[in-house]
Amino acid sequence: MDIPADGLRLSLGCGRHTPAGWFCVDKAQHPEADRPVDLLSDVRKIDLPDDCASTIVAVHLWEHLYRWECDDVIVEWRRLLRKGGTLV
Numbered sequence: 001m002d003i004p005a006d007g008l009r010l011s012l013g014c015g016r017h018t019p020a021g022w023f024c025v026d027k028a029q030h031p032e033a034d035r036p037v038d039l040l041s042d043v044r045k046i047d048l049p050d051d052c053a054s055t056i057v058a059v060h061l062w063e064h065l066y067r068w069e070c071d072d073v074i075v076e077w078r079r080l081l082r083k084g085g086t087l088v
Contacts, residue, residue, distance in 0.1 A: 007054030007082050012043045013061035022057075044073055046080060053080045057088045 011022040014037060016030040024037045025046060041047060043061065056077055065073060081087060 001048075003049065003052050007085065008048075008052050009055045010048075010053045010057065010080065012046075012056060012058040012077075013064065015060075023053075043076075044069060045076060048080055050079050051082045053085060054082055055086045055088070056081055059088070 008023045009021060011017070011019070011024045012026075014022075014024040014026050014030075014033075016032040016034075018024045018033045018035045018037060023039070024035075025039045025041050025043065026037045027040065027042050029037055029040065039046070039048070043058070044065075058077075062070070077087060
């Protein structure tokens with residue numbers, strides 16, 4: 001996979017919202033999505049290289065995780081996020 005020089009813009013747990021210009025990750029393809037997700041994956045462990053993302057957006061996702069998983073999930077997302085990147 002080619003990573004853009006300015007990093008990926010990751011949308012995690014995207015559901016049916018798969019905007020152009022975003023690398024969309026979800027564990028299942030939503031039947032009403034505009035396009036296929038870029039990666040079928042559980043957001044707890046994502047098969048992407050370290051420091052690949054400039055931005056990570058995870059909207060309406062935390063409620064799908066158990067409280068005791070959250071620290072490990074943040075560590076995983078931090079692995080993906082470049083220094084100075086943004087997590088929303």
